[in-house]
Amino acid sequence: MKRRILIVLVFALVLSPAGPLSAQEKLTADVRTALDSIQPLEAYSYCKTLSSETFAGRLTGHEGYAAAAKWAAAKFKQWGLKPIHRESGYLQPYPSPYVVIDRAEMTLLLEEKPESAEETNVKEVRLEPEKEFLPLLFSDSGDRTGELVFVGWGISAPDLGYDDYAGVDVAGKFVLCFRGTPGRNDRRFEPHDHHRARMKTAKEKGAFGLIYIYDEIVSNPNGDWIEGFMPAEITSKVADWVLKEKDITAAELRKDLGTYKKPLTFPLRAKIHLKVEARPFPQGIGYNIVGYVEGSDAKLRQECLVIGGHFDHNGFHMGLLFPGANDNASGSAAVMEIAEAFSKLKKKPKRSVVFALFGGEEMGLQGSSHFVEHIPPPFSNVDTMFNFDMVGEGDGSGIGYSGDVPELKTIIEEADQHIGTLGRTYPIRGVGVGGSDHAPFYQKGIPVVSFHSNGPHLHYHQTGDTIYRINPDMIADVAKLAFLGAYARASR
Ligand SMILES: [Zn+2]
Structure with a gap:
């Protein structure tokens, strides 16, 4: 009896129409080209630029942060992402004393x-x-x-x-x-x-x-x-x-x-x-850097996936540079690589995909909290949020996902059939003190996936969090995994 049920199930699975990215299915040439644009050395170079002295540790509100924000906005423009605001372009400003x-x-x-x-x-x-x-x-x-x-x-x-x-x-x-x-x-x-x-x-x-x-x-x-x-x-x-x-x-x-x-x-x-x-x-101004690719479905494009991570770190104080290469120039580089890949797709997914580099995470999730309270038009709602925090150290990735949306885990596992980087997966049942930028989305009931690498994350929030600790393949693998996952999710 049990065996018969199993056989029926297997048949049902084999005969069911394949999703956008089932494990056996080959990627379309269009998706493959976009995926291949995610390059370890390019990701590494973004991470290196962001963690350099030029941007003074990217303390939100500080001129080093503002300069980095302009640099990233120029990349968004170069890739043809749509700016989120008609007047202020890719920058979403908010008060940020520092x-x-x-x-x-x-x-x-x-x-x-x-x-x-x-x-x-x-x-x-x-x-x-x-x-x-x-x-x-x-x-x-x-x-x-x-x-x-x-x-x-x-x-x-x-x-x-x-x-x-x-x-x-x-x-x-x-x-x-x-x-x-x-x-x-x-x-x-x-x-x-x-x-x-x-x-x-x-x-x-x-x-x-x-x-x-x-x-x-x-x-x-x-x-x-x-x-x-x-x-x-x-x-x-x-x-x-x-x-x-x-x-x-x-x-x-x-x-x-x-x-x-x-x-x-x-x-x-x-x-x-x-x-x-x-x-x-007290008069400091922080910025989220936000651009998007528009969905191909006339109706569903009003919904968006948000691919985000925090752009800020802890600044330059007492002659000490806190470069934040892993935390979170690495996640910012991943978001940028995914943005570039989506911009390369000839056929966009049904839903729009928004790329957001948040300010003020280190000051208490300020940029992402501002974003969820001010979701800009034309979007009616956020379908899903993918967050990237500390994805540069180690040799494998892990995810937390909204515990009541198990299909998110399935989507990422299926994407990983093409990449082979995914290790630990765990359901998120609550976000407490110390969460990252997915937390304000989670609290609004928006399904989230939180990506990270397996560490060792030594020198957390110390001057030693330098580019020399970063594994270029690590950032690229997480970005590829998330690109395929986001593509499937936005295409459903
Ligand atoms: Zn962080």
Whole structure:
């Protein structure tokens, strides 16, 4: 009985009309030509240009970002993509305040009491930028010395019965905390895990600044400039020096917090001296770079697929260039390669395909959020969104896809029959803090596929995220996979 059903099924599959790209079917000459236009060395050269000093780390709002946006828009024009706006062409502007940090110094002032001595000495430890500390890239200027107070996760949520600040006075001090929440899977705490929320709380409690403990330093522009507030981060190794007076390590503290899920808060005798010279630019303008190829079906062309990825990174601060080659010049290069391939098709798919390089992802998904709120005419709705973030390191790709749209997985797997790069696939069931540009689309109920490479993604948000870590074939393979997948999806 079972066997008969199986045979019927096999027949049904064999006899059913093939989709636009079934595994056995050969690609049409038109699609093959477009696919072959995706070239590893060309993708690599886009990635290299974007991560070069010329564009100063592509901090949204900064002139380096604006110059890069014009460069990409010129490519869109060269390929004959249609501009999204009649007046502003390929650039979709939106307000994007930003900060440049020119200089920063951090010194620990640690009490030392040799066993034989009566008095305590103060040992000064000057920290090394990027190796041991870094201001968050939205700090205000200032020159302050203050005691440290450890405040767990830095969350004050009395409504949830949880307050890391209960019973301590942090006014005129620096608070020290981890990133995270007391209940890892407790979504009630999620709003408190945004950097902006944590900074606001610390400022309201009167702290000079908030110091994160991270395993390694990662540059971070994801927050707002607050007058008189100086947020920064230190490594857990540095935190261990500070915590020595309590005979505990950062790793132990973190474990305790995770285990007991209760506030753990205490003042320290250790002090820090933090001096920052920063320039805020509240009038900054960010851009999404957007162009499209029009669908061939008179009705369905009002629907679009969005092929996007973030164009921005973290800028140039304190003499340090954050090139963001993998994050996300690689994804931008993939989007550009796919755009060029679609422009080469003689017969376009039924639906329109929009190519969007988003600003402000590193500042909190700002460009993509702006885009979904301002979907430009002539499009009535977004059918599907493909996102590309960090697709340059490694030797294989992976995808997350909207869990309730399993056919997206099928489409990409079928496309991969022609490419052979796809590894891990997993359903997306929710997008929390730290998602990429597919998140605002997902939250609107738009089906998404999130493409990435298998890593190792070393030097994430560090000066070491350079072009030398990029595998040209990796970007091209992801772009080819997504091109065929998008072609099938837009043709259905
Ligand atoms: Zn990224």
